[in-house]
Amino acid sequence: xxxxxxxxxxRRTWRRPTAFRNRYTKWAVYGAVLxxxxxxxxxxxxxxxxxxxxxxxxxxxxESMLPPETGNEYTLRLFDRMIETIAMxxxxxxxxxxxxxxxxxGAAGNLSPRPIYYLSRGVISATRAIDGLIVAIIxxxxxxxxxxxxxxxxxxxxxxxxxxxxxxDLEDIDMGGVEAVRTTGASRFQTLVYGVVxxxxxxxxxxxxxxxxxxxxxxxxxxxxxxxxxxxxxxxAYQRYEYDYVAxxxxxxxxxxxxxxxxxxxxRRRVQ
Amino acid sequence: MLETENLRKTYPTGDEALCDVxxxxxxxxxxxxIGPSGAGKSTFVRCINRLVEPTTxxxxxxxxxxxxxxxxxxxxxxxxxxxxxxxxxxxxxLTVMENVLSGxxxxxxxxxxxxxxxxxxxxxxxYELLDLVGLDGMEDKRVDELSGGQRQRVGIARAxxxxxxxxxxxEPTSSLDPETSRDVMKLLTNIAVDRDVPVLINIHxxxxxxxxxxxxxxLHDGELVFDGPAADLTSxxxxxxxxxxxxxxxxxxxxxxDSTDTETTGHRAKQQSLxxxx
Numbered sequence: 001x002x003x004x005x006x007x008x009x010x011r012r013t014w015r016r017p018t019a020f021r022n023r024y025t026k027w028a029v030y031g032a033v034l035x036x037x038x039x040x041x042x043x044x045x046x047x048x049x050x051x052x053x054x055x056x057x058x059x060x061x062x063e064s065m066l067p068p069e070t071g072n073e074y075t076l077r078l079f080d081r082m083i084e085t086i087a088m089x090x091x092x093x094x095x096x097x098x099x100x101x102x103x104x105x106g107a108a109g110n111l112s113p114r115p116i117y118y119l120s121r122g123v124i125s126a127t128r129a130i131d132g133l134i135v136a137i138i139x140x141x142x143x144x145x146x147x148x149x150x151x152x153x154x155x156x157x158x159x160x161x162x163x164x165x166x167x168x169d170l171e172d173i174d175m176g177g178v179e180a181v182r183t184t185g186a187s188r189f190q191t192l193v194y195g196v197v198x199x200x201x202x203x204x205x206x207x208x209x210x211x212x213x214x215x216x217x218x219x220x221x222x223x224x225x226x227x228x229x230x231x232x233x234x235x236x237a238y239q240r241y242e243y244d245y246v247a248x249x250x251x252x253x254x255x256x257x258x259x260x261x262x263x264x265x266x267x268r269r270r271v272q
Numbered sequence: 273m274l275e276t277e278n279l280r281k282t283y284p285t286g287d288e289a290l291c292d293v294x295x296x297x298x299x300x301x302x303x304x305x306i307g308p309s310g311a312g313k314s315t316f317v318r319c320i321n322r323l324v325e326p327t328t329x330x331x332x333x334x335x336x337x338x339x340x341x342x343x344x345x346x347x348x349x350x351x352x353x354x355x356x357x358x359x360x361x362x363x364x365x366l367t368v369m370e371n372v373l374s375g376x377x378x379x380x381x382x383x384x385x386x387x388x389x390x391x392x393x394x395x396x397x398x399y400e401l402l403d404l405v406g407l408d409g410m411e412d413k414r415v416d417e418l419s420g421g422q423r424q425r426v427g428i429a430r431a432x433x434x435x436x437x438x439x440x441x442x443e444p445t446s447s448l449d450p451e452t453s454r455d456v457m458k459l460l461t462n463i464a465v466d467r468d469v470p471v472l473i474n475i476h477x478x479x480x481x482x483x484x485x486x487x488x489x490x491l492h493d494g495e496l497v498f499d500g501p502a503a504d505l506t507s508x509x510x511x512x513x514x515x516x517x518x519x520x521x522x523x524x525x526x527x528x529x530d531s532t533d534t535e536t537t538g539h540r541a542k543q544q545s546l547x548x549x550x
Contacts, residue, residue, distance in 0.1 A: 176361035180427075183321055184434055185351035185378030190385040194374055198365040 096158025108170035127160035147228030213264035273298035279329035304485035351378035354431030421452035
């Protein structure tokens with residue numbers, strides 16, 4: 001009875017349970033996050049005055065970008081590099097996926113023996129740890145300027161991404177069919193092509209196209225460090241203060257990326 | 273002819289799933305293995321083709337000792353064992369024909385498997401079996417378009433196309449409705465006669481076992497507690513199989529007609545078999 005009346009008092013107020021331990025912890029965490037942001041701004045010395053003058057520079061930059069450079073010679077060079085960008089992405093996607101396949105099968109815990117599993121997971125972690133631009137810089141040092149370095153860098157980044165996601169898809173397959181195929185006396189390879197591959201073909205296609213679309217974006221930027229593609233032009237144009245040409249290059253990049261994203265979205269919707 | 277000798281399986285967790293099971297199955301008999309969940313029925317069937325590795329004991333198929341084989345030899349030996357699964361275990365995204373023909377993979381090269389290029393004899397046999405199981409004209413359908421009963425028929429066709437020396441069926445009716453279950457049991461018994469192979473069926477529906485099997489094996493807690501003709505399965509033997517009751521004086525593990533307490537035991541056995549169905 002006593003508990004009953006206590007409950008009836010509590011029934012008149014209700015507070016949403018907090019994800020933190022209690023309300024005081026909640027406000028303390030919010031306060032800490034706010035303090036961190038303020039401290040960061042202060043230590044970078046971004047003052048309102050600095051911000052306003054920045055806006056002024058920004059306005060000047062946009063003014064000097066307009067209208068974008070459309071001179072014949074410039075446009076030709078732009079198209080050249082655009083084609084180089086797309087070609088780099090294509091080659092890097094195919095090469096990267098070719099290398100990724102054995103790694104992905106090795107990194108699928110349900111299909112591969114333990115030592116190979118750990119080795120493959122190690123390869124994936126290593127290729128994911130280093131950012132694409134750093135890989136591109138190293139590739140340029142090793143192989144010299146030009147699209148080859150870009151292809152190597154983008155293929156390298158493809159391995160970590162593709163192997164990891166594809167290995168996860170491989171781990172999600174229905175093992176019943178695989179077991180049954182093995183039980184008929186099929187060889188290891190036959191079990192793979194008959195029991196495993198049919199289950200992952202749609203995901204493979206989707207992932208491949210998705211990575212191709214990411215690679216197009218990457219191949220527009222690796223040129224900044226000299227690894228070929230539109231980025232090379234962009235970097236040169238910046239150095240020469242040709243901001244109207246920069247604008248033209250940016251428009252080209254946006255166009256290429258948008259088309260790639262569109263194609264990728266359509267294909268992925270079809271296969272899934 | 274299949275022979276197991278003192279087959280024992282102890283899982284790494286320490287669970288003893290099978291305890292010295294020795295049986296011989298031959299000719300064209302339909303053998304049903306019954307027992308409560310966890311009695312070791314699945315383990316027994318899976319130990320035969322070594323999907324589960326037995327801890328001790330031997331399995332012989334005709335003159336070949338399966339338990340002593342290396343990987344490659346085991347692969348060849350598995351061609352002689354057809355298996356039907358509870359969840360059908362078909363490759364969903366492949367066609368009916370591809371699933372049936374996967375029963376012949378052990379006889380074709382990797383390259384042929386990749387190109388789905390099977391010998392004409394195999395294809396002809398697959399067509400015949402599709403007729404036999406009542407799926408004629410469905411060869412180009414994808415398996416994920418089929419009903420449960422149809423899928424299990426594909427599973428049976430895949431097992432039989434192997435031309436096996438024995439067919440193992442691991443709870444082939446558990447995922448099916450009663451009507452379809454009876455059809456599948458009928459089909460399995462027909463196959464034993466037609467193809468002249470023994471069929472070993474794991475099943476928990478006792479009434480189906482009694483109706484369709486020639487012989488019944490009862491497993492309780494990993495031990496074989498009943499082995500005899502289906503007609504000899506009494507309510508007392510069911511008590512022994514399902515509840516581990518001690519056999520009475522007059523009864524042996526191979527069931528004889530029970531004299532005492534028929535009504536109460538019979539009633540309980542019925543309840544038990546009802547429980548076992550879900």
